[in-house]
Amino acid sequence: MSIFQKNIHGSSQWTDWRWQQKNAVRDEPALREICGGWDEEMSAHIEHNLKERKMQITPYYIDLIMSSLNSNQVTEHPLWRQVVPYWNDNALGDYDGTSENWELxxxxxxxxxxxxxxxxxxxxxxxxxxxxxxxxxxxxxxxxxxxxxxxxxxxxxxxxxxxxxxxxxxxxxxxxxxxxxxxxxxxxxxxxxxxxxxxxxxxxxxxxxxxxxxxxxxxxxxxxxxxxxxxxxxxxxxxxxxxxxxxxxxxxxxxxxxxxxxxxxxxxxxxxxxxxxxxxxxxxxxxxxxxxxxxxxxxxxxxxxxxxxxxxxxxxxxxxxxxxxxxxxxxxxxxxxxxxxxxxxxPLLDFEQPDELPRFEWRDGQRYYSFKNWNGQLCSWHDA
CATH class of the missing domain: 3.20.20.70 (Aldolase class I)
Incomplete structure (x- = not known):
């Protein structure tokens, strides 16, 4: 039973969306206490990442995590991993803190x-x-x-x-x-x-x-x-x-x-x-x-x-x-x-068409997926 369940789970407060927002967890020490802890290296990664970006997790969502936790560590939980910046600097990949995904x-x-x-x-x-x-x-x-x-x-x-x-x-x-x-x-x-x-x-x-x-x-x-x-x-x-x-x-x-x-x-x-x-x-x-x-x-x-x-x-x-x-x-x-x-x-291709778009291509040892977008423009995606 989580700290939220012990205190107000099922009460009118719990189902008040404003209460959920007001009581969202926003710092690593509070989250670590509620979730039962993790090692110092994980704490250091989270604290470091919170210098640059926000974390905010409602009591409702924390309760979802804790109530569905099995024998694995909480840090392996698929919901926890969505909302906690747990990675080290090497996980930034293509992200440079300035590039846009979507807005031109x-x-x-x-x-x-x-x-x-x-x-x-x-x-x-x-x-x-x-x-x-x-x-x-x-x-x-x-x-x-x-x-x-x-x-x-x-x-x-x-x-x-x-x-x-x-x-x-x-x-x-x-x-x-x-x-x-x-x-x-x-x-x-x-x-x-x-x-x-x-x-x-x-x-x-x-x-x-x-x-x-x-x-x-x-x-x-x-x-x-x-x-x-x-x-x-x-x-x-x-x-x-x-x-x-x-x-x-x-x-x-x-x-x-x-x-x-x-x-x-x-x-x-x-x-x-x-x-x-x-x-x-x-x-x-x-x-x-x-x-x-x-x-x-x-x-x-x-x-x-x-x-x-x-x-x-x-x-x-x-x-x-x-x-x-x-x-x-x-x-x-x-x-x-x-x-x-x-x-x-x-398209859900069963095989690659080497001379047609869309297709996978190799450049300098990296794999790319090339296609034409809705406007007929040639686009390329760096694949994992």
Whole structure:
């Protein structure tokens, strides 16, 4: 039984999402005490990494970890390894602390509005999250201590509204971040009302990892808001079947009562979910609760812990080929490379075509995966 279970688990405090955020663990000594300890070398790695990046873990998520811990060390737990910066300096790989995974300068129409694909824009509503995935695709925005990335403010949001209103090609707006559910109900409603006022036909989509880290954020007020402003789709970010708790499923059901489409985006992470058994269970368990597994994202290279989390594309193709034969099609996501030039759906090839794209190539002893993106541009990915 964890320290949280002994004190307030099951109480009204426990299910108050604000209490969860207020009592999140943010330093190594407190986390080590709650988790039962680890060696001094691990402590030194975590402390060193926290000079550059944030850690924040809700009591709910710590309880998920501790209640599912088997005979292995907590430091081997797939949930613990997502939210704790446990690696040494050699694990940074391609990450240099300045490179972007996803945002190109010309795509940023305002400090928070990104227009990459023709018919939709992403609004980065906040730089904060319920807890911090240490592999975050938006590491410079969310993980970096003292980030220089602009946060959403009144001016940038109003400028974004103006851009959306005056760009007829835009059919959909995606609220992302950070996590848009970190906004207060008042602020989120204000933003949703402004977007819905543009057009009844505008598609509004929300992406959030709150259901994994703090499912109590899905309150009656939030559900009513999603219904009132006719939110069309809700994307839940999830990594591992152990995150699909009863509280997660309950939060999903509440959203499903008012939002027509609920789907999941999942990163592929080495040592966490890059095996057939784990992915099989993740896809099928999501299907069981009515969530469509949508994208399995290959880990982005410009993130902390790059060489720790980065899986092999060829191994991923093998996994997905095998799962394709064993898992219902409706439960199979697309396997995609989220490249700065635009994401690419990786074909599940049984063999390599040496003279055609996509293909694996060797350069200076390093393996690369080359492909053409949605815009016909030649792209290359340094494979693990």
């Amino acid at each position: 300068h010309h795509e940023m129409k305002t400090p928070i509005c990104q227009h990459k694909y023709d018919n939709r824009v992403i609004l980065r509503m906040t730089n904060t999250c319920n807890a911090y995935c240490q592999f975050c695709f938006e590491a410079l925005r969310t993980l970096q201590v003292g980030t220089e990335k602009p946060n959403a403010n009144s001016d940038s949001f109003l400028d974004s509204l103006e851009y959306i209103r005056n760009t007829p090609a835009i059919e959909e707006v995606i609220l992302s971040g950070g996590d848009p559910l970190m906004l207060s109900d008042r602020k989120l409603e204000e933003n949703l009302a402004a977007l819905r006022s543009i057009s009844d036909d505008l598609l509004i989509r929300i992406h959030s990892r709150a259901l994994s880290f703090n499912p109590f954020r899905v309150t009656d007020e939030l559900v009513a808001m999603l219904k009132k402003y006719k939110v069309n789709a809700f994307g839940v970010h999830v990594c591992h079947p152990l995150e699909l708790s009863a509280d997660f499923a309950n939060a999903v059901a509440r959203i499903q009562s008012v939002v027509p489409i609920v789907f999941s985006n999942m990163p592929l992470l080495r040592g966490i979910n890059d095996n057939e058994e784990t992915l099989h269970k993740l896809f099928i368990d999501l299907y069981r609760i009515g969530v469509k597994p949508y994208y399995l994202y290959h880990f982005m290279p410009f993130s902390p812990g790059a060489s720790e989390y980065k899986a092999s594309i060829s191994h991923a193709i093998e996994l997905m080929n095998s799962l394709k034969r064993r898992v219902s099609n409706i439960a199979m996501p697309e396997y995609v490379l989220p490249h700065a030039q635009g994401k690419f759906t990786v």
